[in-house]
Amino acid sequence: LPALLKDATLLESRAYVNGSFIESAKTFEVTNPARGDVIANVTDLSRADVGKAIDAAFEAQKDWASWTGKERANVMRKWFDLIMENQDDLGTIMTAEQGKPLAEAKGEVAYGASFIEFNAEEAKRVYGETIPGHARDKRIMVLKQPVGVAASITPWNFPIAMITRKAAPALAAGCTFVARPAAETPLSALALAVLAERAGIPAGVFNVTPSSSASEVGKEFCENEKVRKITFTGSTEVGRILLRQAADQVKKCSMELGGNAPFIVFDDADIDEAVEGCIASKFRNNGQTCVCANRIYVQSAVYDEFAEKLKARVKDMKVGDGLSDEAPDMGPLISSDALEKVQAHIRDAQSKGAKVIWGSQNDEMEGNFFGPTIVTGATQDMAFATEETFGPLAPLFSFENEDDVIAMANDTIFGLASYFYAKDMSRVWKVAEALEYGIVGVNTGLISTEVAPFGGVKQSGLGREGSHHGIEEFLEMKYVCLSL
Ligand code: ADP
Numbered sequence: 001l002p003a004l005l006k007d008a009t010l011l012e013s014r015a016y017v018n019g020s021f022i023e024s025a026k027t028f029e030v031t032n033p034a035r036g037d038v039i040a041n042v043t044d045l046s047r048a049d050v051g052k053a054i055d056a057a058f059e060a061q062k063d064w065a066s067w068t069g070k071e072r073a074n075v076m077r078k079w080f081d082l083i084m085e086n087q088d089d090l091g092t093i094m095t096a097e098q099g100k101p102l103a104e105a106k107g108e109v110a111y112g113a114s115f116i117e118f119n120a121e122e123a124k125r126v127y128g129e130t131i132p133g134h135a136r137d138k139r140i141m142v143l144k145q146p147v148g149v150a151a152s153i154t155p156w157n158f159p160i161a162m163i164t165r166k167a168a169p170a171l172a173a174g175c176t177f178v179a180r181p182a183a184e185t186p187l188s189a190l191a192l193a194v195l196a197e198r199a200g201i202p203a204g205v206f207n208v209t210p211s212s213s214a215s216e217v218g219k220e221f222c223e224n225e226k227v228r229k230i231t232f233t234g235s236t237e238v239g240r241i242l243l244r245q246a247a248d249q250v251k252k253c254s255m256e257l258g259g260n261a262p263f264i265v266f267d268d269a270d271i272d273e274a275v276e277g278c279i280a281s282k283f284r285n286n287g288q289t290c291v292c293a294n295r296i297y298v299q300s301a302v303y304d305e306f307a308e309k310l311k312a313r314v315k316d317m318k319v320g321d322g323l324s325d326e327a328p329d330m331g332p333l334i335s336s337d338a339l340e341k342v343q344a345h346i347r348d349a350q351s352k353g354a355k356v357i358w359g360s361q362n363d364e365m366e367g368n369f370f371g372p373t374i375v376t377g378a379t380q381d382m383a384f385a386t387e388e389t390f391g392p393l394a395p396l397f398s399f400e401n402e403d404d405v406i407a408m409a410n411d412t413i414f415g416l417a418s419y420f421y422a423k424d425m426s427r428v429w430k431v432a433e434a435l436e437y438g439i440v441g442v443n444t445g446l447i448s449t450e451v452a453p454f455g456g457v458k459q460s461g462l463g464r465e466g467s468h469h470g471i472e473e474f475l476e477m478k479y480v481c482l483s484l
Pocket of ligand 1: 153154181182183214215216218233235236239241242
């Protein structure tokens with residue numbers, strides 16, 4: 001891997017605490033999911049080590065908060081610039097540990113960096129408020145102040161963006177940050193730390209604490225009184241654990257949890273565009289995103305046409321090693337467990353009468369590779385109707401009318417992203433309002449951008465990331481009442 005990089009010093013395997021790269025007695029292995037080889041042995045911090053990182057963040061916070069918004073913005077802008085200057089190397093590191101094709105990895109680097117750029121600008125605009133007093137001699141002001149030390153736990157599917165979505169608004173607000181990256185993908189996070197240091201972000205402000213024991217780190221974050229904010233992306237199951245643990249100290253929490261995104265194609269849709277949107281939403285990151293279409297509902301009159309066109313389109317999609325010259329459309333799945341889940345969902349659907357019209361089971365690929373698979377005849381009693389597959393399986397459900405499909409789409413504990421394709425204006429409004437989701441993509445399969453508020457309703461989470469709303473998650477309101 002170092003030989004593939006222009007700047008091999010970006011490949012850092014030590015933890016980043018209080019402005020220094022540190023080692024500990026233990027390490028854990030990071031493997032390349034495409035090739036199975038070990039690419040790094042990363043410092044494995046204990047719970048006590050993480051406690052020290054929290055101490056450093058706590059010590060650094062007051063000074064960082066005293067910087068003007070513009071001063072914080074300037075170093076954050078530098079960080080953004082350095083990330084973009086090193087986009088190729090960061091992409092290579094990400095593909096090596098995560099598996100996504102290099103072009104997609106570089107795309108994530110830019111997407112991840114955009115949160116730093118956007119929030120650097122927002123740092124200057126943390127406006128308070130004045131409110132007319134409730135008595136002739138009273139004046140009321142509202143101050144916005146940083147929450148304090150924020151700590152994150154993030155998954156492996158977006159090794160950079162999941163961290164910058166949290167760290168950038170935190171730093172902009174004047175919080176300091178401790179990031180525990182997923183154990184599968186710590187190298188991207190540590191490369192971010194190398195560049196944060198070069199950008200001049202002060203010691204203790206941004207810390208990266210790799211650890212093979214997520215649950216121990218999670219407990220430290222929740223039980224250490226110096227941490228005032230927990231920000232998590234991952235499964236609803238782990239989100240519940242963290243919320244329970246955080247309850248003891250009533251910590252502020254943001255949770256980006258699981259989804260089970262419906263993708264609805266109405267009979268007035270442009271079918272070719274719907275197919276393209278479906279490909280983009282379903283197969284990005286090999287289906288391993290929390291906003292990937294999981295249930296595809298197609299109105300009966302256009303069902304066969306959509307199925308045929310989708311099949312024709314996926315036939316040409318290549319699956320392979322993301323770092324190879326053939327530039328595949330999709331990389332491997334992250335692990336053998338992930339592969340097993342996709343296969344289990346296919347078997348479950350087949351046993352209940354669904355048909356695989358295009359699929360990867362017959363392919364002769366080794367390792368965790370699995371290509372796009374389409375299933376027709378999907379019904380609400382199949383596993384993927386209630387559970388996220390998190391893989392390249394596209395189940396096609398048939399429906400007759402608007403009310404039915406809205407009921408089916410909303411029949412889930414989740415409420416993150418949803419998508420639909422339609423042209424009729426009143427239908428567009430009605431369906432957009434009726435879907436119980438935090439995000440609705442209308443005639444588009446791609447909804448992620450730093451300028452919009454991303455987040456879920458129901459058991460998909462609490463809080464929003466991105467847009468001017470994102471920084472509010474790291475600010476407290478203080479109301480000052482002045483008597484003249
Ligand atoms: P995913 O399927 O995306 O890995 P998880 O919710 O299992 O979703 O994991 C998301 C992140 O949460 C990972 O970094 C994982 O290591 C971490 N994690 C798992 N269990 C716990 C826990 N009990 N406490 C804190 N973090 C956890």
